[in-house]
Amino acid sequence: MRATIKDVSREAGVSIKTVSRVLNNERYVGAATREKVLAVVAALNFRPSIAARSLAGRRSWQIALVCDNPSPHYVYEMQTGIRDRCDVDGVRMIAQPYDRGSDRLMSEIEGLIDATHVDGLILTPPVSDHAQVLELLTERGVRFVRVSPGSAPALSSSVYIDNESAAAEMTRYLLSLGHKRIGFIAGHRDYATSRQRQAGYAAALGKAGVALDEALVLPGDYDFASGSAAADRLLALSDAPTAIFAASDDMAAGALASAHRRGLSLPNDLSVAGFGDDSLAGYVWPPLTTIRQPVRKLAWEAADLLLAPEDAPAEQRELAYELVVRGSTAAV
């Protein structure tokens, strides 16, 4: 039923190896031969078996995305961007989710490598900074590209935005609206991105001569529930903030919900700002002001780096973010 390379070779009147050469774009194939083979490949709708290729060759034509779940939308955008780039080269993407903090993380990644023979991995935070995982991959000789790493930039290729500058810019924007007491809801401490965003927030306050009030900085977990809970605490303060900057859009949405529950009139009683992939912009009310991170593009670039020739040197690609102003923030 399934066409094999043997069928193609018979039909085209050449050897199996020649068909293989055409499929892999090797040199030393006559132009006429190549065309004939390609015609037969198309006619038979032939697709090389990934299994056979992985077993016989040096490549498996597969890469994996090792991704935590900050939000379904982030995961979706990462998958889509990577797949878009993979399609260009006829490579398949395997999605491998994980729970940060799971004690089986190492074993799952090693299992992934051994079972699938993937040619490389794309690591998202916080695994992009997981020392043990990075060591394992280096030891095993498996290529990897890191998304938004916080350390050891030279260890591998990576893609990222300048989280610190972005957060500083948002903080300056809120200050420009007249806010003096700006609450900050951080992400989980395992995420370098969260630490970078918090640093940008603190730096901007400092430069503006606004004292950093530790009581206004609360930990979160990048998700709706933790943002909502943190906002509840901030808004219950006797000297509550007039603005809240959350390190993720989901937490910002939680803050908006918290404010709504308390019967606040938004955005007059409270300005809320987020940071992320801007997927919640229209869903929440009022529409969210946020730092837009080009997740799909980051993913595309990560795949691009991973699919680069083996001898290509490690490369760092910084992408632009964007401050998107909407109705969730207002002047005091």
Add this chain to the structure above:
Amino acid sequence: MRATIKDVSREAGVSIKTVSRVLNNERYVGAATREKVLAVVAALNFRPSIAARSLAGRRSWQIALVCDNPSPHYVYEMQTGIRDRCDVDGVRMIAQPYDRGSDRLMSEIEGLIDATHVDGLILTPPVSDHAQVLELLTERGVRFVRVSPGSAPALSSSVYIDNESAAAEMTRYLLSLGHKRIGFIAGHRDYATSRQRQAGYAAALGKAGVALDEALVLPGDYDFASGSAAADRLLALSDAPTAIFAASDDMAAGALASAHRRGLSLPNDLSVAGFGDDSLAGYVWPPLTTIRQPVRKLAWEAADLLLAPEDAPAEQRELAYELVVRGSTAAV
């Protein structure tokens, strides 16, 4: 570097075939032998190569999820539910997204089958009703399970909720609040689920003796933008509805945004209800009243059916939905 079955057999002092027997849970292996082999497998952290297994055996230990993108959350829940079930059997899931209406759909699916040798597919709407695809799979002898199919129930195993009854229940609820003019925003006509939900809406109105006003039924596309646009049209009517029931949560969120933009006071001026995975409940304001469909569980059951023994007869599993009442609806 990577341990192979050969390494295991040498270390355990048995033949390769015996190791293979243990791995595949075949009969006729001595208890002592089995234990020893398992110990070595664990010690070497051995993982069988999917490539070699697919090539040599009848199974590839891989299944694929062929999924359109109604919403990132739906996709995420589907993937998670399927993966949860697959993990039990040591099977890997391949995520294969598609664009409905793409002319390459057939070729992509055939490519997927040929390249990966997957043991089976899980199809979500609207491909679960795509005659050509179903015929291809039947012809090629590839198993498949359909999620929420609208036709030919006996063709394969499938999982679903009773969309028509669910929509009728929601409609009755809105009627019970005193609403007489209830707008309906449908999903894309390719989706059987959308047609079923619309039928339930119409049936409930009929039973209640409320005339169906065609002007209150608008087409949508299951996404935020189309829901927002449809609501704009409904709310611009001279005789606008007092409630809007959208066939998906994303469209309901769009309707809420539309109402907010018009300065309506929610939920007093307009009641809004949705249908879906309930992922937007807290994000939107006021919190969404919706029919909650257990997407992750549907996915789990679909995988369970797909991983059933080959000789198991086709089976239909209907799961329960739930009407979740929240603040987005109010009595007239």
Add this chain to the structure above:
DNA sequence: TTGTACGCGTTATCAA
């Protein structure tokens, strides 16, 4: 209950 020989579909090596 265990082992031997072979083949799956492709790429690598080497020869022509």
Add this chain to the structure above:
DNA sequence: TTGATAACGCGTACAA
């Protein structure tokens, strides 16, 4: 520029 042959790591068929 092409082709023959040996691998890759496992399951299958059959023998012991």
